[in-house]
Amino acid sequence: MREKGTRSERPLPEDVIVELASHLEDCYEELRLQGAGEAEAVEHVLCSVEWQDLSSSIYGSRHRWCAINQRTQQLWLPGLVTLLAANLLLMAFAHASENWIRGAGPAGAYLLWLATQPLIGAIGAHLSRRAGGLLRARLLASLFPSVVIVGLGLFLVLPACLLFESNTWAAAHPISLVLRGLGWVAPAAVGLLGGALPFLENCGFEGSGLSLRTTRQ
Amino acid sequence: MKRRIDSKIVRGSAELAIIALLEKEPLYGFEIAKRIEEDTGGALRFTLASLYPMLYELERRGWLKAQWESNRAGRDRRYYSLTAKGRKRLAPLRREWKDFFQALNRLAGVARA
Numbered sequence: 001m002r003e004k005g006t007r008s009e010r011p012l013p014e015d016v017i018v019e020l021a022s023h024l025e026d027c028y029e030e031l032r033l034q035g036a037g038e039a040e041a042v043e044h045v046l047c048s049v050e051w052q053d054l055s056s057s058i059y060g061s062r063h064r065w066c067a068i069n070q071r072t073q074q075l076w077l078p079g080l081v082t083l084l085a086a087n088l089l090l091m092a093f094a095h096a097s098e099n100w101i102r103g104a105g106p107a108g109a110y111l112l113w114l115a116t117q118p119l120i121g122a123i124g125a126h127l128s129r130r131a132g133g134l135l136r137a138r139l140l141a142s143l144f145p146s147v148v149i150v151g152l153g154l155f156l157v158l159p160a161c162l163l164f165e166s167n168t169w170a171a172a173h174p175i176s177l178v179l180r181g182l183g184w185v186a187p188a189a190v191g192l193l194g195g196a197l198p199f200l201e202n203c204g205f206e207g208s209g210l211s212l213r214t215t216r217q
Numbered sequence: 218m219k220r221r222i223d224s225k226i227v228r229g230s231a232e233l234a235i236i237a238l239l240e241k242e243p244l245y246g247f248e249i250a251k252r253i254e255e256d257t258g259g260a261l262r263f264t265l266a267s268l269y270p271m272l273y274e275l276e277r278r279g280w281l282k283a284q285w286e287s288n289r290a291g292r293d294r295r296y297y298s299l300t301a302k303g304r305k306r307l308a309p310l311r312r313e314w315k316d317f318f319q320a321l322n323r324l325a326g327v328a329r330a
Contacts, residue, residue: 015285016269019246019295023265026247049265057270 074133079144082124086145117191125199142196243298
């Protein structure tokens with residue numbers, strides 16, 4: 001039983017639960033009045049809520065610092081973990097292929113590294129999901145190493161080759177250079193995505209809040 | 218960038234919709250969502266995940282205050298009402314939106330659509 005007439009600066013967690021439950025009950029009753037069956041109304045009401053989205057939005061609205069912190073936890077930290085892990089593993093395999101695994105060569109190191117990408121993608125998506133990240137955050141967190149490499153290649157390496165190094169081959173074949181770069185990154189991206197897939201279920205895209213429906217009469 | 222503008226506009230319009238509605242009388246969450254949907258002919262619609270975070274945010278800012286009350290059926294409801302601070306924000310918000318629509322109208326001829 002709620003204490004009547006009480007008010008506070010922000011709702012207590014139990015207030016939030018009772019209030020949301022009451023809202024869902026109202027939705028259910030309205031659907032029943034509109035002629036929906038009991039099971040249909042229950043299913044409709046429960047399926048209409050994206051619980052994880054709701055939980056993180058409410059948490060964010062109750063804590064001022066949370067909006068920034070939330071993005072850090074859901075995207076930047078998992079993204080940095082995947083980026084760091086991918087780069088460290090690549091360095092380790094390259095070092096191993098040079099020193100310990102005779103005959104493996106750069107191709108062997110690359111293939112070994114590729115095999116670890118699903119695990120890295122899974123870690124990124126899992127960390128983002130654990131922090132309440134939605135589909136876009138989980139995808140970006142898991143694909144972060146590939147996104148960074150593509151970004152660096154397109155906006156740093158390629159212009160540097162063309163402008164500062166006066167690389168004649170790159171200047172003559174910029175598209176070929178981009179395609180080669182993508183050919184190197186794409187298999188890793190596929191591996192990362194493959195690992196992330198099990199963690200992408202049951203999540204929606206970020207909602208913008210109020211929805212605007214346009215209807216034509 | 219586009220997404221940010223979109224969400225800011227939507228968020229701002231949602232704030233105005235809520236505080237303009239609560240200017241008339243205190244309402245609880247479900248009523249607020251229902252009234253906004255009815256009064257706009259279904260064009261604006263709140264979901265559970267959009268309404269309550271917004272209400273709690275406005276409450277935290279001190280624009281709204283909430284109070285538990287029982288309705289006639291004996292159900293506990295958390296009624297939201299506008300505070301003096303919220304009432305003060307209403308006029309500037311209305312002006313901002315009026316200016317925004319006028320600017321958009323000048324640019325895109327929205328009124329002629």
